[in-house]
Amino acid sequence: MSLSRIGKLPIEIPSGVTITVDSGNVTVEGPKGKLVQFITPAVNVKVEDGVFIVEPKDESKPARSQHGLMRALVNNMVIGVTKGYEKRLEVKGVGFRVATSNNELTMSLGFSHEVKYKAPEGVNVSNDKMVIIVSGIDKQKVGQVAAEIRAFKKPEPYKGKGIMYEGEQILRKAGKAGKK
Numbered sequence: 001m002s003l004s005r006i007g008k009l010p011i012e013i014p015s016g017v018t019i020t021v022d023s024g025n026v027t028v029e030g031p032k033g034k035l036v037q038f039i040t041p042a043v044n045v046k047v048e049d050g051v052f053i054v055e056p057k058d059e060s061k062p063a064r065s066q067h068g069l070m071r072a073l074v075n076n077m078v079i080g081v082t083k084g085y086e087k088r089l090e091v092k093g094v095g096f097r098v099a100t101s102n103n104e105l106t107m108s109l110g111f112s113h114e115v116k117y118k119a120p121e122g123v124n125v126s127n128d129k130m131v132i133i134v135s136g137i138d139k140q141k142v143g144q145v146a147a148e149i150r151a152f153k154k155p156e157p158y159k160g161k162g163i164m165y166e167g168e169q170i171l172r173k174a175g176k177a178g179k180k
Contacts, residue, residue, distance in 0.1 A: 007070070031082065054074070
């Protein structure tokens with residue numbers, strides 16, 4: 001059996017980033033913050049000569065499947081503490097408004113009430129006119145918050161109104177065909 005193609009790639013540790021492995025957890029600290037991830041028991045991890053290496057403990061199916069996953073999670077943590085992650089959402093629709101104040105989003109989305117969303121710790125939300133910017137160091141949390149905000153008003157197929165990811169293509173439908 002071959003090893004995971006992603007799993008066998010070593011992770012270069014950039015300057016200013018420290019990775020420590022202790023009692024089943026890997027901690028990545030960098031200029032933007034600190035992230036902790038548990039290590040699955042099916043893999044071995046080690047730090048040597050400025051590189052982080054993930055190896056499966058054996059050739060069993062769980063070990064092989066966790067190999068690439070563990071490497072990808074740690075790589076995402078390294079990118080998070082150095083560059084951070086950002087997702088942008090566009091709000092389209094007549095009368096729709098977006099405002100942010102101290103990490104709380106207030107949106108007018110055509111409902112009878114305003115929609116308020118408080119971002120969880122570790123994730124920042126801000127807006128630039130009708131674009132909502134979700135940023136943070138944890139890739140999973142940033143994606144989750146962006147998905148929750150998008151779920152308030154998903155884009156509809158007729159006029160394309162709603163909240164969509166920047167660059168997302170919305171499949172448009174033709175309206176009703178009129179009588180002749």
